[in-house]
Amino acid sequence: MLLTKEISSSSILFFLVLSFSFHCLASTHYNFVVKDAPYKRLCHTKKILTVNGKFPGPTIRVHKGDTIFIKVHNKGKYNITLHWHGVKQPRYPWSDGPEYITQCPIKPGGIFKQKIIFSTEEGTLWWHAHSDWSRATVHGAIIVYPKFGTGSPFPKPNEERPIILGEWWKKDVMKVLQLFLRTGGDPNISDAFTINGQPGDLYQCSKSETFRLSVDQGKTYLLRFVNAAMNIPLFVSVANHMLTVVGIDGGYTKPLTSNYITISPGQTLDALLQANQNPNNLYYMAARAYSTGLNVPFDNTTTTAIVQYNGNSTPFSSPILPNLPYYNDTDAAFGFLGQLRSLASYEHPDNVPLEISSHIISTISVNTLPCVRNNSCEGPNGTRLAASMNNISFVRPSIDILEAYYRHINGVYQPNFPGFPPYIFNFTADYLPLILELLKRGTKVKVLKFNSTVEMVLQGTNVVAGIDHPMHLHGYSFFVVGYRYGNFDKDKDPLTYNLIDPPLRNTAMVPKNGWITIRFTANNPGVWFMHCHIERHQTWGMETVFIVSNGKCPEEHFLPPPPDMPPC
Numbered sequence: 001m002l003l004t005k006e007i008s009s010s011s012i013l014f015f016l017v018l019s020f021s022f023h024c025l026a027s028t029h030y031n032f033v034v035k036d037a038p039y040k041r042l043c044h045t046k047k048i049l050t051v052n053g054k055f056p057g058p059t060i061r062v063h064k065g066d067t068i069f070i071k072v073h074n075k076g077k078y079n080i081t082l083h084w085h086g087v088k089q090p091r092y093p094w095s096d097g098p099e100y101i102t103q104c105p106i107k108p109g110g111i112f113k114q115k116i117i118f119s120t121e122e123g124t125l126w127w128h129a130h131s132d133w134s135r136a137t138v139h140g141a142i143i144v145y146p147k148f149g150t151g152s153p154f155p156k157p158n159e160e161r162p163i164i165l166g167e168w169w170k171k172d173v174m175k176v177l178q179l180f181l182r183t184g185g186d187p188n189i190s191d192a193f194t195i196n197g198q199p200g201d202l203y204q205c206s207k208s209e210t211f212r213l214s215v216d217q218g219k220t221y222l223l224r225f226v227n228a229a230m231n232i233p234l235f236v237s238v239a240n241h242m243l244t245v246v247g248i249d250g251g252y253t254k255p256l257t258s259n260y261i262t263i264s265p266g267q268t269l270d271a272l273l274q275a276n277q278n279p280n281n282l283y284y285m286a287a288r289a290y291s292t293g294l295n296v297p298f299d300n301t302t303t304t305a306i307v308q309y310n311g312n313s314t315p316f317s318s319p320i321l322p323n324l325p326y327y328n329d330t331d332a333a334f335g336f337l338g339q340l341r342s343l344a345s346y347e348h349p350d351n352v353p354l355e356i357s358s359h360i361i362s363t364i365s366v367n368t369l370p371c372v373r374n375n376s377c378e379g380p381n382g383t384r385l386a387a388s389m390n391n392i393s394f395v396r397p398s399i400d401i402l403e404a405y406y407r408h409i410n411g412v413y414q415p416n417f418p419g420f421p422p423y424i425f426n427f428t429a430d431y432l433p434l435i436l437e438l439l440k441r442g443t444k445v446k447v448l449k450f451n452s453t454v455e456m457v458l459q460g461t462n463v464v465a466g467i468d469h470p471m472h473l474h475g476y477s478f479f480v481v482g483y484r485y486g487n488f489d490k491d492k493d494p495l496t497y498n499l500i501d502p503p504l505r506n507t508a509m510v511p512k513n514g515w516i517t518i519r520f521t522a523n524n525p526g527v528w529f530m531h532c533h534i535e536r537h538q539t540w541g542m543e544t545v546f547i548v549s550n551g552k553c554p555e556e557h558f559l560p561p562p563p564d565m566p567p568c
C-alpha cells in the first residue's frame, strides 16, 4: 500500500517536471552577440554597441520561476558585462553582472554563459550592460509572465508593448565618457531621448521613423515601460489618455490611474491604456526630463511616439501633445511615486519586515575633489566632481569582490562600510561649509547576517547641490516604507511608515534634499551591489556593496561558480 502510494506520487512529480521542461525548451537558451552596428538618428549615422545588432536589444520572455541560459559573446572592442536588472538570482550572484563586483569583465573575443534564475518576479524587468557607459545602447526588456495556469490580477489586456525609454548622444558614448572622466566636470548632455529607439518627430530627421502604437478603438493595451536613460528621471504622458498602473519593478501594484507617470533610470512600470478616444485624432506619447539640480545641465528636449487608431480617417493631422509636469516639479514627481502601493492581496501577499535586526542610515552626496597637479578640474570652483555614501566614495577593485569573498583573497575590500553618517549636520541646509564637500575613498562593504531584517534610511544631502537619486539594489526587492523632504527624524518619522502595503521596488528615488526608508530580509546570500542609477553619480562613486553571509543549512549557502567565469 505504502509502496504504491510512493510510486504514484513520484511518477506524478516526474510527469510534471517533464511537461514543464518540455514546454520551456524552446526559449531557455539565448545567444547574445555584443557587437557594433550602424544606426541613423538625428540626421547622422554612427556605430553603436548592440546585442545581436538590435537597438533596443532583444526582449526576453519567460514565465515566473523559469531558469534560462544566455551565452554572451563579446565581439565588440571593449570589456563588457551584462546585468539582469531586478532578477534576484537566488543564491547565484555569479551571473548578476556588475563589473568588478560579481565578475571580471568579458574581454573582447570572450564568451560567458550566464544562468538567469527567476523566482518571485512577475511583470516587466530589463537587462543592460553593467560596465563603463555601454548600457546607453546595450539594453532590452525582460517580460515575466505568470506561471502556467495562473493569471495577472488585472483585466486581461488585448495586447501588450514594451516601451523602452532611452537617451541618445550624437557622439560615440565612449567618447562622451572619456571626456567626462578627463574634465572632472559634468558629462555632456544627451542630444535626444528615445522611445523604443526612436527620438520622435519633434527632432530633425526622425519623422518617418517615429515609433507608432497602432490601436483598435475599445481595446486595452498593456504598456511595459522601462527607463533605460542614463542620467535623468523622466515624466511620461499620453495625450487625452489615462494610464492605469498595475505593476512596478516586476511586481503588482494596486491600480493607480494618472495622466502622467514618473519613472527613474532603473525603474520599470506596467500600465494599461484604454483606446477610448476619438479615433480620428493622433495622440503623442511624450517623455521629458525631471531635473532638480541647481546649475546641473540636462537634456531639455521631448521625445514622442504616436498613438494612432486603426481606421483613422485623417492620418496626416498633427498629433495632440500631452501636458507634462514642469522639469523641476518635485511635487509632481513624488505626487505620483508616493501614491504607488503594492497589491498585498491573498495571492500576492506582502512580507514587510516588522522587527528590524540591522539598522543602517546612509547619506548620499555629491562631492568635490580638490584639483591636484595638472588635472583638468572643470567641476565647481576648479574642483573635480565626485559622489559618496556615508562620505565614502566607492573605488572599484581590480579583482571582483565576489571572487575575493569566495576564495578568501585578502586586500580586495574592507568589511567596514559605516552604518551611520560619520558626521551629523543639517544635511539639507541651503548653505553648507565647503569642507563638507570633501570625502574619503575606499572599497568598503557592509556585511549582513543571513536572514537579518534590514532597514536602511537613505538621506539625500545638499552638499554641492541637492538632486534626486534613484538608488538600486541588486539581488533583492525592497519595500519603500516611508519618504519625506528634509532631514530624517528618527523619533517622529518611523511613526509615519506604511507597513501594510508599501511599494516593493528594486530602484527607488530619494527626493532632492529628502530621504526614503527601505526594508528587506537578507535571505539571498552573496555579494550584491547598491548604487545610484544615475550613471554619472555611479561613475563618481555613489555606491556600496552588501555581502550577505550564508545561513546554517546548505540550502542557505550560495552556489559555487560556473567553470567559465571570465578571468581577471
Ligand SMILES: *[C@@H]1O[C@H](CO)[C@@H](O)[C@H](O)[C@H]1NC(C)=O
Binding pocket: 171, 175, 176, 179, 188
Ligand atoms: C561635448 O560638448 C561640447 C560642447 O557642446 C562639444 O564641442 C564636444 O564635441 C562634445 N564632445 C563629446 C565627446 O560629446
Ligand SMILES: *[C@@H]1O[C@H](CO)[C@@H](O)[C@H](O)[C@H]1NC(C)=O
Binding pocket: 300, 327
Ligand atoms: C526647458 O524647456 C522648457 C520649455 O520646453 C522651458 O520652459 C524651460 O525654461 C527650459 N529649462 C531649461 C533649464 O532650459
Ligand SMILES: *[C@@H]1O[C@H](CO)[C@@H](O)[C@H](O)[C@H]1NC(C)=O
Binding pocket: 328, 329, 330
Ligand atoms: C523651477 O525652475 C524655475 C525656473 O525655471 C524656478 O523659478 C523655480 O523656482 C524652480 N522650482 C523649484 C521648486 O526649484
Ligand SMILES: *[C@@H]1O[C@H](CO)[C@@H](O)[C@H](O)[C@H]1NC(C)=O
Binding pocket: 373, 374
Ligand atoms: C603634468 O605636468 C608635468 C610636469 O609639469 C608634465 O611632465 C606632464 O606631461 C603633465 N601631464 C599632463 C597630462 O599634462
Ligand SMILES: *[C@@H]1O[C@H](CO)[C@@H](O)[C@H](O)[C@H]1NC(C)=O
Binding pocket: 380, 381, 434, 464
Ligand atoms: C565656490 O566658491 C565660492 C567662494 O569661495 C563659494 O561661495 C561657493 O559656495 C563655492 N561653490 C561650490 C559649489 O563649491
Ligand SMILES: *[C@@H]1O[C@H](CO)[C@@H](O)[C@H](O)[C@H]1NC(C)=O
Binding pocket: 426, 427, 428, 429, 430, 431
Ligand atoms: C536645515 O536647513 C533647512 C533649509 O535651509 C531649514 O529649513 C531647516 O530649518 C534647517 N534645520 C535645522 C534643524 O536647522
Ligand SMILES: *[C@@H]1O[C@H](CO)[C@@H](O)[C@H](O)[C@H]1NC(C)=O
Binding pocket: 391, 422, 423, 435, 436, 437, 438, 439, 440
Ligand atoms: C568626509 O571626509 C573628509 C575627509 O576626512 C572630511 O574632510 C569631510 O568633512 C567629511 N565630510 C562629511 C560630510 O563627513
Ligand SMILES: *[C@@H]1O[C@H](CO)[C@@H](O)[C@H](O)[C@H]1NC(C)=O
Binding pocket: 451, 453, 551, 556
Ligand atoms: C528567518 O527569520 C525568521 C524571523 O524573522 C524566522 O521565522 C525564520 O525561521 C528564519 N529562517 C531561517 C532559515 O533562519
Ligand SMILES: *[C@@H]1O[C@H](CO)[C@@H](O)[C@H](O)[C@H]1NC(C)=O
Binding pocket: 079, 104, 105, 107, 398, 567, 568
Ligand atoms: C579589461 O578587463 C581586464 C580583466 O579584468 C583588465 O585587465 C583590463 O585592464 C580591462 N581593459 C580595460 C580597457 O579596462
Ligand SMILES: [Cu+2]
Binding pocket: 468, 469, 470, 532, 533, 534, 537, 538, 542
Ligand atoms: Cu544619484
